Amino acid sequence: MKRFLKWTGIIIGSIIVIAVVFYVIVYFSTQSRIDRMYNVDVQTLVVPGDSASYARGKYVAERRGCMGCHGENLGGGEVFLPPGSPVGTLIARNITSGKGGIQYSERDWIRLLRHGVNKKGKSAWFMPSQEVCHLSNQEMAALVCFLKQLPPVDSIMPEKEIKPLGRLLIFFDKFPLFPAELIDHHADYQDSIAPQVTPAYGAYLATSCQGCHSRTYKGNPPLVPGQPPVPDISSSGNVGQWSEAAFLTALRTGKKPDGTQMSDAMPWKYLPYTDDEYKALYAFLHQAQ
Ligand code: HEC
Ligand code: HEC
Numbered sequence: 001m002k003r004f005l006k007w008t009g010i011i012i013g014s015i016i017v018i019a020v021v022f023y024v025i026v027y028f029s030t031q032s033r034i035d036r037m038y039n040v041d042v043q044t045l046v047v048p049g050d051s052a053s054y055a056r057g058k059y060v061a062e063r064r065g066c067m068g069c070h071g072e073n074l075g076g077g078e079v080f081l082p083p084g085s086p087v088g089t090l091i092a093r094n095i096t097s098g099k100g101g102i103q104y105s106e107r108d109w110i111r112l113l114r115h116g117v118n119k120k121g122k123s124a125w126f127m128p129s130q131e132v133c134h135l136s137n138q139e140m141a142a143l144v145c146f147l148k149q150l151p152p153v154d155s156i157m158p159e160k161e162i163k164p165l166g167r168l169l170i171f172f173d174k175f176p177l178f179p180a181e182l183i184d185h186h187a188d189y190q191d192s193i194a195p196q197v198t199p200a201y202g203a204y205l206a207t208s209c210q211g212c213h214s215r216t217y218k219g220n221p222p223l224v225p226g227q228p229p230v231p232d233i234s235s236s237g238n239v240g241q242w243s244e245a246a247f248l249t250a251l252r253t254g255k256k257p258d259g260t261q262m263s264d265a266m267p268w269k270y271l272p273y274t275d276d277e278y279k280a281l282y283a284f285l286h287q288a289q
Contacts, residue, residue, distance in 0.1 A: 073153050
């Protein structure tokens with residue numbers, strides 16, 4: 001009996017020691033990614049101030065989902081992890097210059113949007129800069145023109161925080177928290193990109209579908225428990241079989257060619273694209289490998 005207890009004690013003790021050592025590794029590995037400094041060369045762009053550029057910038061912001069996450073007035077919106085969640089606290093915060101917002105220079109905006117790096121030189125958290133870093137110089141400059149002029153909104157939100165469960169998810173690559181790790185910091189960008197009904201322009205727009213449909217467009221498990229899985233929208237999924245007209249109908253009305261209705265998990269009601277933009281998206285996705 002004594003022997004048995006001794007061995008049980010040794011085994012339990014070892015498991016505890018291993019768990020503690022493992023968590024220490026997880027902690028320091030994730031902390032070094034949180035604290036990593038990115039010394040990026042921030043591109044110099046001439047940011048215009050005219051009303052046409054402002055309007056173009058607003059148009060880009062709508063297409064790239066800024067309002068979808070940060071709220072209609074960009075004073076803060078989507079709560080990804082509410083305070084008290086065992087994963088951490090994460091909110092698409094107030095990005096105006098009001099109370100609880102941010103004080104960003106043109107350089108700061110470009111650093112964040114091109115590199116996913118914030119004013120402190122560290123990666124932002126969960127902010128999908130990897131989906132907008134490729135904007136043409138013209139669209140980027142127009143976007144900054146719009147963002148600089150946002151009317152201040154006062155809205156103070158809880159600070160971001162990551163907890164042990166969140167660290168484990170990051171460690172096992174289940175929670176892509178760091179956009180700066182996903183971006184090529186030496187990439188060159190096109191000066192302008194003409195809106196056209198071509199696969200190339202479709203690919204330019206389609207990065208904004210990646211947050212849900214994945215970087216390869218091959219789909220994802222349900223984003224939230226209880227929702228349908230996110231389907232493959234590349235050539236190997238239904239879109240590879242659909243006609244352009246069927247694609248347009250599905251995205252305008254939510255009705256798929258087989259007569260079924262898409263749920264609200266797919267934000268088709270809120271996507272702002274024109275018919276030509278949908279046609280470009282189709283031209284790209286229909287043949288995307
Ligand atoms: C999928 C949702 C989502 C979308 C789309 C999105 N953001 Fe964010 N953004 C976030 C989250 C979450 C944070 C909080 C990050 C943090 O606190 O580090 C954030 C942070 C920011 C910050 C502050 C970064 C910092 O740490 O100083 C700025 C500025 C910002 N976003 C601008 C934008 C702009 C401009 C767009 C549109 C091009 C945009 N965001 C689109 C989710 C989003
Ligand atoms: C917020 C997450 C989200 C975003 C952003 C999003 N989708 Fe979806 N999409 C979904 C989900 C979830 C479904 C499945 C809906 C269902 O089955 O009820 C879906 C379904 C679809 C379908 C139907 C495919 C099929 O085989 O049934 C198409 C087509 C589609 N999305 C295209 C797009 C395009 C194009 C974009 C970008 C312009 C986009 N989606 C952006 C979540 C998203």
